[in-house]
Amino acid sequence: MGFVHLHVHTEYSLLDGACRIRDLPKLVKELGQTACAITDHGVMYGAVDFYRACKAEGIHPIIGCEVYVARRTRFDKQHEFDAESRHLVLLCKNETGYRNLSYMVSQAYIEGFYIKPRIDMELLRAHSDGLIALSACLAGEIPKRLMNGDYNGAKAYALEMQGIFGEDFYLELQDHGIAEQTEVNRGLLRLHNETGIPLVCTNDAHYLRKEDAENHDVLLCIQTGKTVDDENRMRYEPRNFYIRSTEEMETLFAGYPDAVANTEKIAEKCQLEFTFGKYHLPEFKLPEGYDSPTYLRKLCDEGFARRYGQAKPEYRKQLDYELDMIEKMGFTDYFLIVSDFVRYAKSRGIPVGPGRGSAAGSMVSYCLEITDIDPMKYDLYFERFLNPERVSMPDIDVDFEYAERSRVIEYVTEKYGKDSVTQITTFGTMAARGVIKAVGKALDFPYAEMDRVAKMVPMELNITIDRALQVNPEFRSLYEGDARMHELIDMAKRLEGLPNHTSVHAAGVVIYPGEASNYVPLGRASDGTPTAEYNMVQLEELGLLKMDFLGLRTLTVLKDAVKNVKASKGIDIDIDHIDLNDKKVLDFIGAGRTEGVFQLESAGMQNFMKELKPQNFEDIVAGISLYRPGPMDFIPNYIKGKNNSDTVTYVTPELKPILEPTYGCIVYQEQVMQIVRDLAGYTLGR
Numbered sequence: 001m002g003f004v005h006l007h008v009h010t011e012y013s014l015l016d017g018a019c020r021i022r023d024l025p026k027l028v029k030e031l032g033q034t035a036c037a038i039t040d041h042g043v044m045y046g047a048v049d050f051y052r053a054c055k056a057e058g059i060h061p062i063i064g065c066e067v068y069v070a071r072r073t074r075f076d077k078q079h080e081f082d083a084e085s086r087h088l089v090l091l092c093k094n095e096t097g098y099r100n101l102s103y104m105v106s107q108a109y110i111e112g113f114y115i116k117p118r119i120d121m122e123l124l125r126a127h128s129d130g131l132i133a134l135s136a137c138l139a140g141e142i143p144k145r146l147m148n149g150d151y152n153g154a155k156a157y158a159l160e161m162q163g164i165f166g167e168d169f170y171l172e173l174q175d176h177g178i179a180e181q182t183e184v185n186r187g188l189l190r191l192h193n194e195t196g197i198p199l200v201c202t203n204d205a206h207y208l209r210k211e212d213a214e215n216h217d218v219l220l221c222i223q224t225g226k227t228v229d230d231e232n233r234m235r236y237e238p239r240n241f242y243i244r245s246t247e248e249m250e251t252l253f254a255g256y257p258d259a260v261a262n263t264e265k266i267a268e269k270c271q272l273e274f275t276f277g278k279y280h281l282p283e284f285k286l287p288e289g290y291d292s293p294t295y296l297r298k299l300c301d302e303g304f305a306r307r308y309g310q311a312k313p314e315y316r317k318q319l320d321y322e323l324d325m326i327e328k329m330g331f332t333d334y335f336l337i338v339s340d341f342v343r344y345a346k347s348r349g350i351p352v353g354p355g356r357g358s359a360a361g362s363m364v365s366y367c368l369e370i371t372d373i374d375p376m377k378y379d380l381y382f383e384r385f386l387n388p389e390r391v392s393m394p395d396i397d398v399d400f401e402y403a404e405r406s407r408v409i410e411y412v413t414e415k416y417g418k419d420s421v422t423q424i425t426t427f428g429t430m431a432a433r434g435v436i437k438a439v440g441k442a443l444d445f446p447y448a449e450m451d452r453v454a455k456m457v458p459m460e461l462n463i464t465i466d467r468a469l470q471v472n473p474e475f476r477s478l479y480e481g482d483a484r485m486h487e488l489i490d491m492a493k494r495l496e497g498l499p500n501h502t503s504v505h506a507a508g509v510v511i512y513p514g515e516a517s518n519y520v521p522l523g524r525a526s527d528g529t530p531t532a533e534y535n536m537v538q539l540e541e542l543g544l545l546k547m548d549f550l551g552l553r554t555l556t557v558l559k560d561a562v563k564n565v566k567a568s569k570g571i572d573i574d575i576d577h578i579d580l581n582d583k584k585v586l587d588f589i590g591a592g593r594t595e596g597v598f599q600l601e602s603a604g605m606q607n608f609m610k611e612l613k614p615q616n617f618e619d620i621v622a623g624i625s626l627y628r629p630g631p632m633d634f635i636p637n638y639i640k641g642k643n644n645s646d647t648v649t650y651v652t653p654e655l656k657p658i659l660e661p662t663y664g665c666i667v668y669q670e671q672v673m674q675i676v677r678d679l680a681g682y683t684l685g686r
Helices: 024-030 047-057 095-110 121-126 141-147 151-168 179-195 210-224 246-252 261-269 292-308 313-329 332-347 357-361 363-367 402-416 432-442 447-454 465-471 473-481 483-495 536-541 553-569 583-590 603-612 617-626 631-643 653-662 669-680
Strands: 035-041 060-069 086-092 131-134 169-173 199-201 397-401 421-429 499-511 522-524 530-532 545-552
Touching: 024 035, 024 047, 035 047, 035 086, 035 261, 047 060, 047 536, 060 095, 060 261, 086 095, 086 141, 095 121, 095 131, 095 522, 095 530, 121 151, 131 151, 141 151, 141 179, 151 169, 151 179, 169 179, 179 199, 199 261, 210 432, 210 483, 292 313, 292 332, 292 363, 313 332, 313 363, 332 397, 332 402, 332 545, 357 363, 397 402, 397 553, 402 421, 402 499, 402 545, 402 553, 432 447, 432 465, 432 483, 447 483, 465 473, 465 483, 473 483, 499 530, 499 536, 536 545, 545 553, 583 603, 603 617, 603 631, 617 631, 653 669
Parallel strands: 035 060, 131 169, 169 199, 397 545, 421 530
Antiparallel strands: 060 086, 086 131, 421 499, 499 545, 522 530
């Protein structure tokens, strides 16, 4: 007989679950089990990662959540009556169940949040389709009533749940060696015998292996701000909250008919599959008489006339090529949506950046005034932005004046509906220094001592404790020579990287084709802003429209400078039409006087500009492109070639027209594409 874990808390039950998603399916597979569920507390943060990790190991993923149910309604928020909510495990059978669970998890935050995100019986009655419900742990409503001696109340509630979920409601047996569970299980067996509601057994797994109990105990101390020596703190005892083997579960629940077998039956019922790569773009509201392609073409024709006037035929050919590709790839609405909110910002005097990233290679973006960089003038390639040979969602990042960014988001929210626009959740994790301090506090180390140890971890991006032990001999010596410090650092390593809090992504905004919770579960920021519970990569994998609305303080500086010049000199400066080769400006930059100049203000860049002595705007562009890991190796050759053209050589004559502007050095990705196209016969897309 098989067994399936249906009650599992991953690291996304923040500071409570310690089952790392990357390791969970591997362990399930080792144990010979074929399926597993994710049921984090009140959230679905880990659903997509869990699904992918399970599929990679050949384990059948079951998507669920252990929700909090308000004792009265989700709208009641009086501490005396509503501080404590009840647990309930919900599992998705299919896409309908996923949409219903996403909706309820979202409403738990948006409407029901009080201490915890809470749903209520009204939501359960209206959104039970496609879901399986388990009566949960000792914190569930039925176990609570049984522990309080209210058998009739427990029976009435069980029958009410059976009325909502029918044959998909199960009485959940657990046995972690807790006396109350033995009492509750007797009551659940009696309920089963009297009502026919089926039994199912679970282990409330909060960590992977039995030996991980100590790690989890320290994690709980970090969550509650207690130390391990505190007798009155929260703890999980006995230490049996791990991924148990099938044999252990069969032995524990030998006296309960079908409880183990029902875990497999439930797993077979749960057949939710995520679809990746199918796009879900919001519909752009079009003027009467147009469809998306014809309206996009009209706007581009108007923009082309403004930008180029009577341009060369190859310019028009490039625009038509891009429009055809965009239509074939199904992204016409995407460009209409972006051009609309950029146009709104500009019409309200909100400064917008001239163009960031590969979108500047698109003539469509230029004609729509999404970007202000002429791709033809600077030999930029559309295929670097949208590749017809490997279709993926466009990604246009737009810079807005920092202080006015929120106005653009408000406009988008108003246009597409407040239920169809969200920001994005991000996760803070316990990084090397932070986790050492957190574990030290939980183990009751003196602050000065753990602070000294933490500071031995180098200030290096993405540093890990293992890396710090390799590169800092003093840290390694302490680890190897002091038993107490060895224990502290080992424990910190075991908890390193676990998420410990959420925040809102600084720029990401998602626009949905309808109600957001039909696609993703929502959380909320501290100010009440709805946030998608999935990260940016997962949202893109699910085919949703994610955009970066970036707040750039440099745009505020420029706006203020224009105002100040007008006020002090009476001169109107059009910031979009200035001389990019002004000799005085170039001389300033060549002297390293670049304080406050975007991307040129670091000490290293100032020194480089003194060496480079740019003679035109293209020299500055090349300098910015060279001053990064990899291309930096070419800086001496570039400067040498710039000062003495006789030193420039080419491996083959075909490279001369491509690399002559950069003195024989490969500086730009576009040059790499050009070389591979011209010398190897590749298409730009390939």
